[in-house]
Amino acid sequence: MARPVTNSTFEELLRAAGYDNAHAAFARQLNHAGRDQGIWRYDAASIYWWLRGRRPGEHVQAAMAETLARKIGRSVAITELGFGAGGGIGLCAYPATVDEAINTAEQIWTKLAKRLSQQASGTFDSGKAVEAALGWRYDLPDQTVSWNGRQQVTSTDVHSLYALANHFTDLDRRHGGGSPRTRAVMAEFLVRQVAPMLHGTYTDAVGRDLMRAVATLSGQLAFMSYDAGEHAMAQHHVTLGLRLARAADDRLYGAHLLANLATQAVFLGHGREAARLIEAAIDGAGRAPAAVLARLYATAATAYGQSGERRACQLALTRAERALDRTGTDPGPRWAGYFSPAHLAGAALRCLGDLHMHMQALRHAPDALNLDSQNARTRALHTALVAMTHARAGDTEAACNWSWQVAQHAARIRSARVQQRVRELSTTLRPQQASPRVNEVLQTLAAMSAAS
Structure with a gap:
């Protein structure tokens, strides 16, 4: 069943220009109008999605207005197209085509690179997240992603992008994603080096590997933005990464990105939507x-735990444990190697705590802290979770002991997620602030948060 039209203004303009039953013809004229940029390949499917709520880039809208004006015989303002105001980054629609994903990616990279130390506006849109999941799961595959552009792109060029992604991943895990300068530098590289590659000349095979590499970079930038508390920016980048992973025909990395989106949804309290995403x-x-x-x-398991679905949560934990036991003989792609028994123990600590099964949760505490040295942020997050679980279990003495360690670990990390967990720990301890020791811990945590 076709989706209903939501942009009736654009539909009326198409009808006035004689394109109401000729969407492919309008797309061809639009491609002709954008020929100087050498990057547009819109078709009838693009028009379909624009009529149903997706928003093309502002430069594409300018060409659309020009194309319509020639047929209608009067000037058409961009504001007449019905796509709403631009300039924000909160629109997290899943791109209908690879070309739309590339155009949108370049726009958002440019904005991020220019913003430098400013913080993004916008909030996480759980409805758009579910739409992206459905688009990634059910849209038809791309027949080809080959392209003829300004520069030749080779496999060697693409492999250099994976090295860059690994570098930023390591920085993120060691120091957190809270530095806006680091994200701006990454965005500037994407604008100057990666965008021209996407607009270059490559075969289908090289193109799919390029899409996979850029999906990896987009996913890393998304996770860093999420860790910094810029949730609209994070959602936008992970949505782009999903579309590029789809173009690469890499369903495993797409599933990984969707799991990241579910993790973000859990962090923001959207447990039921997170469950739909991870399913x-x-x-x-x-x-x-x-x-x-x-x-x-x-x-x-974390999504089900937050949603209060005890049976589903415990079943998911069991399946995760069984799968982790098989990783020695079935390791999978290299990017999946980061997930360790400590990460699974941290998830168990979180979801069992959400289900108020605090003593069962604490059985996972030793494993949750058995982390390699480069996982500094995860250590801080897990240590705070251990302290909080002790407090909720009624062991204030143990909670205070672990809280001192939280202060030591968190002081070295720039992460909005770590700061949020510290605030949750403080809230959990506050009913006991009459205790001199608890009061001292609370003052230390407050001073650390103020200094970050």
């Missing part, structure tokens, strides 16, 4: 390697 990821991953399945089921 789509597990379904789309199919017969995935054990390492990928372990991560997906661990994320599912």
